[in-house]
Amino acid sequence: MSRQKKWAFLVASVCLMMVFTAACNSGGAGNTGSSSSKSSTGTASTSTSDNGVITDWSKQPEMTLTVFDTLANFAGEQPGWFAKLIKDKFNIKLNIVAPNLSGGAQMIATQMASGDLGDLVVGLGGKDYENAIKSGMILDWTKDGLLDKYGKNLEKYAAQALDANKKQYGGGTAIYGIGHNVGTGDGPSEGADMTFGPMLRWDLYQKLGSPQIKTLDDYLPILKKMQEMDPKSDSGKKTYGMSLWSDWDGDWSTLAKVTAQFYGYAEGDGFNPGDMILTKADGPEYQGFLDDNSYYMQGLEFYFKANQMGLLDPDSLTQKFGDVSNKFKDGQVLFSQFPWVSNVYNTPAHTSAGKGFALVPFQDEKVYSSGFNPYGGQWIWSIGAHTKDPARVMAFLDWLFSPDGVQETSIGPKGLAWDIGKDGKPALTDFGKKATANGDTPVPAQYGGGTWKNGVSALNNATLTTSQINPNTGEPYDYNLWNSTLTANPDPVTKSWREAMGVITGKELFVKNNQVAVTKPFFNGQPAAQEPSNIKLKHSQVGKVIKEYSWKMMFAKNQDEFDQLKQQLVQKAKGLGYDDVVNWEVQQTKNTVFTMYK
Amino acid sequence: MSASLTKTADSALTRKRFQIKDKYTLFLMALPFLVLVFLFSYLPLYGWIYAFYDYQPGIPLANTDFVGLQWFTAMVSDQVQRAEMFRVLRNTFAISSLGIVTSILPVIFAILLTEVRNSKFKRIVQTLTTLPNFISWVLVYSFAFMLFSVNNGFFNHLLMSLGWISSPTNILADDNHVWLAMTLWGVWKGLGWGAIMYIAAITSIDSELYEAARVDGANRFRQIWHVTVPGIIPTYFVLLILSIANFINNGLEQFFVFANAMNMNHIEVLDLYVYNIGMGNSNFGFATAVSIMKSIVSLFLLFAANGLSKLIRGQSII
Numbered sequence: 041m042s043r044q045k046k047w048a049f050l051v052a053s054v055c056l057m058m059v060f061t062a063a064c065n066s067g068g069a070g071n072t073g074s075s076s077s078k079s080s081t082g083t084a085s086t087s088t089s090d091n092g093v094i095t096d097w098s099k100q101p102e103m104t105l106t107v108f109d110t111l112a113n114f115a116g117e118q119p120g121w122f123a124k125l126i127k128d129k130f131n132i133k134l135n136i137v138a139p140n141l142s143g144g145a146q147m148i149a150t151q152m153a154s155g156d157l158g159d160l161v162v163g164l165g166g167k168d169y170e171n172a173i174k175s176g177m178i179l180d181w182t183k184d185g186l187l188d189k190y191g192k193n194l195e196k197y198a199a200q201a202l203d204a205n206k207k208q209y210g211g212g213t214a215i216y217g218i219g220h221n222v223g224t225g226d227g228p229s230e231g232a233d234m235t236f237g238p239m240l241r242w243d244l245y246q247k248l249g250s251p252q253i254k255t256l257d258d259y260l261p262i263l264k265k266m267q268e269m270d271p272k273s274d275s276g277k278k279t280y281g282m283s284l285w286s287d288w289d290g291d292w293s294t295l296a297k298v299t300a301q302f303y304g305y306a307e308g309d310g311f312n313p314g315d316m317i318l319t320k321a322d323g324p325e326y327q328g329f330l331d332d333n334s335y336y337m338q339g340l341e342f343y344f345k346a347n348q349m350g351l352l353d354p355d356s357l358t359q360k361f362g363d364v365s366n367k368f369k370d371g372q373v374l375f376s377q378f379p380w381v382s383n384v385y386n387t388p389a390h391t392s393a394g395k396g397f398a399l400v401p402f403q404d405e406k407v408y409s410s411g412f413n414p415y416g417g418q419w420i421w422s423i424g425a426h427t428k429d430p431a432r433v434m435a436f437l438d439w440l441f442s443p444d445g446v447q448e449t450s451i452g453p454k455g456l457a458w459d460i461g462k463d464g465k466p467a468l469t470d471f472g473k474k475a476t477a478n479g480d481t482p483v484p485a486q487y488g489g490g491t492w493k494n495g496v497s498a499l500n501n502a503t504l505t506t507s508q509i510n511p512n513t514g515e516p517y518d519y520n521l522w523n524s525t526l527t528a529n530p531d532p533v534t535k536s537w538r539e540a541m542g543v544i545t546g547k548e549l550f551v552k553n554n555q556v557a558v559t560k561p562f563f564n565g566q567p568a569a570q571e572p573s574n575i576k577l578k579h580s581q582v583g584k585v586i587k588e589y590s591w592k593m594m595f596a597k598n599q600d601e602f603d604q605l606k607q608q609l610v611q612k613a614k615g616l617g618y619d620d621v622v623n624w625e626v627q628q629t630k631n632t633v634f635t636m637y638k
Numbered sequence: 639m640s641a642s643l644t645k646t647a648d649s650a651l652t653r654k655r656f657q658i659k660d661k662y663t664l665f666l667m668a669l670p671f672l673v674l675v676f677l678f679s680y681l682p683l684y685g686w687i688y689a690f691y692d693y694q695p696g697i698p699l700a701n702t703d704f705v706g707l708q709w710f711t712a713m714v715s716d717q718v719q720r721a722e723m724f725r726v727l728r729n730t731f732a733i734s735s736l737g738i739v740t741s742i743l744p745v746i747f748a749i750l751l752t753e754v755r756n757s758k759f760k761r762i763v764q765t766l767t768t769l770p771n772f773i774s775w776v777l778v779y780s781f782a783f784m785l786f787s788v789n790n791g792f793f794n795h796l797l798m799s800l801g802w803i804s805s806p807t808n809i810l811a812d813d814n815h816v817w818l819a820m821t822l823w824g825v826w827k828g829l830g831w832g833a834i835m836y837i838a839a840i841t842s843i844d845s846e847l848y849e850a851a852r853v854d855g856a857n858r859f860r861q862i863w864h865v866t867v868p869g870i871i872p873t874y875f876v877l878l879i880l881s882i883a884n885f886i887n888n889g890l891e892q893f894f895v896f897a898n899a900m901n902m903n904h905i906e907v908l909d910l911y912v913y914n915i916g917m918g919n920s921n922f923g924f925a926t927a928v929s930i931m932k933s934i935v936s937l938f939l940l941f942a943a944n945g946l947s948k949l950i951r952g953q954s955i956i
Contacts, residue, residue: 146917152696171696277789286898354788357898358810372789573692573705573923577712580919581722591899595811615718 093189097130097435104133105433106158110148111419111500112138120495124488125453130436134160136498152177159427160437162501163220165418166313167570172422173209173216179423179430180214187215190434193442197504198222201416207565217423218441219416223505228409228556231507232520232545233379233399236301236407241374242398242533244269250540253402256299256342259375263351266374273372281351283373284343285361286591291315291583292329292336293590298377299339300327304406304557309633312568314625316579316618321408321557324637326629328622329586330610337606343594344602357591371395379546386533388477396533399546406557407550412505413561419501441503443510446517449497450506451476456487458519466513467524476519520545562633575624578617585612689926709927722911729817730907734885736821741881743825744832745874749866751833752840753858764837767830778827779895786810811900820892820905835877836870843869872953879947879955883940886932908932 094100104117115138117123126132137158139147148168151157157164157177164172172178181187187194187202194202201222206215223229238259244266251262263281273279284295290307292315297307300318305327309319318327318335327334346352353373355363367373369384376382382397390396401407410417421440423433439445451458457472468476475481479493488495506517515522526544543549550556571579589609596602610618689710692703714720747767754760770778786793786809794806812819847865856864890909897905906914908928916925948954 145920149695149920149922155696167694168696171694174701175696175698177696354806354808357900358783358787358808367789573703573708573921574712576919577915577921577924580915580921581719583919584914588899588902595900612718615716616722 094431094435097132097432098128100131100432102127102131102133103429103432104135105160105427105436106424107134107136107160107162107499108139108151108158108164108424109136109160109499109501110139110163112136112162112498113140113500114138114498115141118498119488120490121452121456121483121488121492122449122495122497124495125448126436129439130432132432132436134498138498156426157424159424159429159433161217161420161422161424162499163419164422165420166568169217169420169422170209170567170570177425178216179425179427180210180216181423181434182210182213182215186430186434190431191438193438193445194218197443198416198441200224200414204415204563204565205420208567217420218437219413220419220421221410221502221505222414222416222441223412223508224414225412225505225508226558227411227551228547228558229412229505229507230409230547231516231518232526232547234407234409234546234550234556235378235380236298237377237379237382237399238302238401239376239379239382239397240400241266241270241395242400242537243395244374245398245400246536246540253400255404256302256338256402257345258402260342260345260349260351263346263375264349267351270371270374273367273370275370277370277372279372279374280353280367281346281349281373282343282356282375282377283353283359283364283367284356284594285359285364286357287360289587291579292586293340293594295377296339296343296590296594297336299342300335301408302402302405303335304408305335306408306559308625309562309629310410310559311562311633312625312628313570314621314628316582316621317625317629319629319633321411321559324634326626328618330613330618340590340593340606341602344596347595348598352594357595386531388531391531391533394532394536396531398533398537399549401550401553401555405550405555407555409556409558411559411561412508413559415561415563417502421501421503440499443512443517446504446506447510447513449499449503450517451519452495453487456483457492460513461524464514465524466510466515466519466522468519468522472519560636562636564632564635566632568632569628571624575617575621579621581616582613582618582621585609585616686926686930688922689930691923693922695920695922705923709924710931712924713928713931725903726906726908726911729904730886730888730909732817733820733907734888736817737824737888738878738881738885740821740825741832741878742874744829745836745870747829748833748836748840748870749862752837752866753862764830764833768834769830770827771831773827775891775895778823778892782810782823782896810896811898813901813904816901816904820896823892823896835873839870839873840866875947875951875953876955879940879943882943883936885939886935 115136118126118134118136123133126134137151139145139151143150148164152168152172152175155175155177157172161172161178169178179186181191198218201218202215205217205219206212209216221229228234240259240262245262247269248262248265251258253259253262260281267279267281270279284293286293288294292307300306304321305318306321307315307318307329309317309326316329318329320326327336329336331337343352353359353367364373365381365384368376368382369387371385371390373382376397379397379399386396421437423430423437427433440449448454451468451472454460456469457475458466458468461467471481475483475492479491479496481492483490483492483495504517507521508516510517519525530538538544541549543552586609589605589612593602593605593609596605687699690704690706691699692705692708693699694702712719713723751760751764754763773781783791785791788794788806788808791806793809794803797803798806809819843865847869848861851861851865886908888907888909890913893905893907893910894913897910912925912928915921916928944954
């Protein structure tokens, strides 16, 4: 009997071992995220140049690239006109994996732990990026002369950014990727509009006689009057001065933080990972988020006062961005922090009736601008080390960084939404005018079908800055900045705004009045330092408290409660290590970005 | 004599052999499940090792810094931190206790349901109450937002048009009754589902007992009190002990979707806290350390409840 028992035990343990090892294997590097269906071994001789470099990818067998994209807001196979464009050029399909849609940071962590990031990796930066390189998940572009063979445009248009990546992450020899939004030039890098506003309902503001707005607080009485003038939205709902959302909050309330951007400050310094300090775009100055009169605190106070006056949408805390966007569409909100939020109201139906949002800055404003960065930003484009066809991925990436690629990614293939006019300059076609005003415009089947909106590139990361000049057309890549667009017959709202302000675009207005703080690109050949583990823990604890109390402060019943909450916030945050986090971040900024001003 | 002896010995031997064979097949039959238990319940314990490292996804553990008990001490390192842990535990215990108090509701519901004579009505009610169990919390929240939002919510509209309130209230951002509200949502979602087990228990009660009770002159209420209730008490206690073992895990999803800055103070249970601090910021070491503590406390609670049950009822499940 004991022999039998032993035998059974042996069988059991062998079984367990087998299951155990099988489980381990399947969880390891064997888990192929890259679903590259076919490799391109059989190279057609007609599509290669003399030295064996493939020049015409459309003749290669079709393959699907798995794109791990931390910035994408769309998952699955890229549809529509962009899909058709790259299918014709490279015979590839893009299968987009979007952590944004499923689990965020956790999904990135899971994918990192699996050891394979797919064929093309978009937007990975900071510590994750460094770890991915360390553990061999990112391809070195200098291997087998890959970059020299297939990266001509990258070398031509983004040489400094390649070099920066080499110094920062490749030990001076290897190149593991390229930063986003690469550009050279002075002044703000934004397009016709800046990223930040504030925007007001122009029609109501004009009816009030365009009162002068000196400080941020001056908006409040104006908004109150506007609310009284227009108490109901299109669908008959109550109007509010402002409507906020909390689903984009990080370690603070995002909308309150935007106040700092109105004054030329932003969270962190643009180079280091810290976000507990507000740093000036163009000078060696900083504030802690919780400093007594920091721009963040001013922002909280601004919304608190708005709430006291009945201007703040009471759903602000519980609703999501989508709900707010719908309220803007309906005309329920009168003030917006960003042009791209309120633009949904400026439909032809509204603007032809004279109703629409337009930029109305306050006198003290100094808007934050990201500026051109020849070294590239932190959302890095890179290639997965396990990809089956590195050459094709490289060639595709190279095209994305080429003038043609940038132009066609932003506004579609030539001939569909835009074309070169008789004067040799680019202009929107009739279809283009329709499509840019209304994303639901159907696209002809020969260009991929579907609607304009769903055909837009889902990669959602910039390559070259689109406000730069396209050498092929002599005009910027961004159609909003084309001469043909700027001189086209504007809608009544835009027309009256241009007449009142004496400029054509929002950017021009800020520049004219010297109200822009432009970030200077920083580069010292080193990657940014990463938070040590104890700081990281404190950071997340403090962030949680700041976020929580910020909303409580905005919705405080009276000034006393506001002050009380403010005091509690500071006390609690300091108790959880706020000062340590800020000190660490300030130290990093002083060691890096601030050295530019010495 | 000797022949019969051999015969007995022979049969004993066959029996013994059969027994061995029997045991062997039974063991083989159980084996797949043992493997599963090992795989899903014991193997993951290996992951506890992450509590002692400063783990970064992508970097193998061998190249990671060993930090010892840093994450464990971080939980109680200073006064504010301790207060945080205390607050989170208080929320966890409060919501779990309310959950246990309301665990009697499915019992009552099951009894009432079985007493309904109209089988069509009974089925409709059962389906309608079981359905919410299959709706995800995310959907429940959007439903709640439609119902209670200040601007367009049905609830505020109704009360305003009835003239009961003059200005709309924001129920979703209310901190005063979060524990109760969360419990009510939980009851709404789980009532029908929880009753299924009790309905099964009631149907398995011998009908002769009811007949006997009727013969003795018991009315319907008496029958419930003296036959049905004692019939399902053991089921209730087993489920109660199991839920006490789960006292400290009250899940994440419900609290995650309903949480906002206003009610965070009272809604943040341990699981949500671990998510916010650990997972949300990739602090895997800290998250693991907290969940180890949780497992230990759960184990302790299970044995305590089991011991108490043994003491009071003379019955236990372990």
